[in-house]
Amino acid sequence: MALIEIENLSVTYRSKGRSVTAVESVSLGVEARQSFGLVGESGSGKSTILRAICGLAPVTGGTIRIGGDLVPTPRGRAFSARVQMVFQDPYASLHPRHTLDRTLSEPLAIHGIGQTDARVMQALDDVGLPQSFRFRYPHQLSGGQRQRVAIARALMLRPEILLLDEPTSALDASVQAETLNLLNRLRTERGLTFLMVSHDLAVIDHMCDRILVMQNGRAVEELSRQDLASAKMKTDYARSLFSASADRMLEP
Amino acid sequence: MTLLSVRNLKVSFDTETGVVEAVRGVSFDLGRERLGIVGESGSGKTMTGRSVLRLIRPPGRIEADEMRFDGVDLMGASETQMRALRGRRIAMVMQDPKYSLNPVMKVGAQLMEGLRQRDGLTRAAAHIKAVEALEAVQIRDPERVMLAYPHELSGGMGQRVMIAMMLIPNPDLLIADEPTSALDVTVQAEVLAILDGLVRDRGMGLIFISHDLRLVARFCDRVLVMYRGKIVEELAARDLLHARHPYTQGLLNCLPRIGGPRQPLPGLDRSADWAV
Structure with missing residues (x-):
């Protein structure tokens, strides 16, 4: 049984009499400790799936199960302790007027977990930030450092599942490499399950075992990592994404 | 024919903690071709692009031994002359x-x-x-x-x-500052094709500023690689894979590749002499 099971998920936004279907009956399953990637152009609904899992998007059809159980609405504390999300833009996802210490200790306070001091220090260590950063504000950090804080925050409650929404698209190439390495190391150390969204096929290929290609809110094709590397996609759309990938330029 | 020539361009900002040098002596020539400027954030690539139009506000200062566009001395030109150039002869596409x-x-x-x-x-x-x-x-x-x-x-x-x-x-010269960074790969390809057609059909010069080395290599004729305000390497785009400078190599190697090995990606070594 898969850890994350999504069946026929549909998400429709309604406002002022108009409705937009962002996701239309998409099904996917992610095994425990697996890393699953969602790719597609903007507006294909890949981020909406992550938001729907967290209860941040209006689900209009289908089911979401974590570990076999339907997710409750509202999601509640037990869900937060199992599933956490890292957002795309570290400039926008951290509270500008909270120090790192406050950002990192808030989940502990909400969940009534003690040893705040030790846990915050440990969290900074885990993501490779100096402990002297503890009382800094987000604006005093670089983009890569901020994304490390966002990852540390997501890991404060020791979740099993991390939902990663374009975690490196706002970062420079060298900082992207450091962040991807950090995520991979944490996944091995803690046995995490990743569900990751990116528009960069090379990043998805580096991070994920299986890949779902999406277009206009629908699933187009599911590929294994081997299929992608050997260009064995069956649909034209997946092929066009593959050939438009900037990475192709490096092929001899 | 040289459209734009820049010699020893420097951009500095006076701040409370002293002078910050964003661009430290950049020189290049541009014909009617596609020139890429690549570097990480803070490498001075955007400031180089803006200096050509003298679009840097105080406390920023632009200094250069020479900056000449189609016979016009950009350093000595009056503000009225600059206004006549901006948009009409030299245009800039902003990032976002x-x-x-x-x-x-x-x-x-x-x-x-x-x-x-x-x-x-x-x-x-x-x-x-x-x-x-x-x-x-x-x-x-x-x-x-x-x-x-x-x-x-x-x-x-x-x-x-x-x-x-x-x-x-x-315009005769288009400066495009990360024109495709906010776009998807498929849309990116379309926008690049449009720019490409314009350079070819109108004989326009193009300065293409980006942090994506692969993209620049695929799209431009020539590439300048910048690091901390200096040009560390200049090479023809097709030779990019044979880049000699350790910084350029580092930038290339730290990108994941489809079908590449699952080892940790190599980071950039900033301890060498060139990095100081």
């Missing part, structure tokens, strides 16, 4: 359509403003030219886009509107 278009003005009005003010066209004539400009960047329904506000357009559409706007006066 969300922040660079006027949010409370319809796209059509923004496109027509320059045509009416600068070229003195009538409303009807300006409308026709603006629609043509949108068609040139392959916007399918230009009449609808003319009536839309910027927030009603997608990122790719907004970026194309900005390119259309910059190309109306038919």
Whole structure:
């Protein structure tokens, strides 16, 4: 049984009499400790799936199960302790007027977990930030450092599942490499399950075992990592994404 | 033929904690070709692009031994002369359509403003030219886009509107600062094809500023690699894989590749002599 099971998920936004279907009956399953990637152009609904899992998007059809159980609405504390999300833009996802210490200790306070001091220090260590950063504000950090804080925050409650929404698209190439390495190391150390969204096929290929290609809110094709590397996609759309990938330029 | 030549360009900012040098002695020549400038954030690539138009506000200072565009001395030119150059002869496409278009003005009005003010066209004539400009960047329904506000357009559409706007006066030099960073790979390919066609058909010079080495290599003729305000390597785009400078190699190696090994990606070594 898969850890994350999504069946026929549909998400429709309604406002002022108009409705937009962002996701239309998409099904996917992610095994425990697996890393699953969602790719597609903007507006294909890949981020909406992550938001729907967290209860941040209006689900209009289908089911979401974590570990076999339907997710409750509202999601509640037990869900937060199992599933956490890292957002795309570290400039926008951290509270500008909270120090790192406050950002990192808030989940502990909400969940009534003690040893705040030790846990915050440990969290900074885990993501490779100096402990002297503890009382800094987000604006005093670089983009890569901020994304490390966002990852540390997501890991404060020791979740099993991390939902990663374009975690490196706002970062420079060298900082992207450091962040991807950090995520991979944490996944091995803690046995995490990743569900990751990116528009960069090379990043998805580096991070994920299986890949779902999406277009206009629908699933187009599911590929294994081997299929992608050997260009064995069956649909034209997946092929066009593959050939438009900037990475192709490096092929001899 | 050299369109633009820059010798020993320096950009510095006076701050409370002393002088910050954003660009430290950059020299290059540009013909009617596609020149890429690559580097990480803070490498001075955007400042180099803006200096050409003298678009750096105090406390920033621009110094150069020489900066010449088509016979005009850009360092000695008066502000009036610069205004005559900006837009008409040298245009710049900014990074983010969300922040660079006027949010409370319809796209059509923004496109027509320059045509009416600068070229003195009538409303009807300006409308026709603006629609043509949108068609040139392959916007399918230009009449609808003319009536839309910027927030009603997608990122790719907004970026194309900005390119259309910059190309109306038919400039000789286009400076594109990360014109595709906010876009998807598929839209990115379209925007690049449009720019490519313009360089070829109009014989325009293009400075393409980006942090994506692979993209620049695929699209440009020549590449300048910048690090901390200096050019560390200049090479033909097709030779990029044989780059000699450790920084360029480092930038290439730290990118994941489809079908590449699952080892940790190599980081950049900033301890060597060149990094200081």
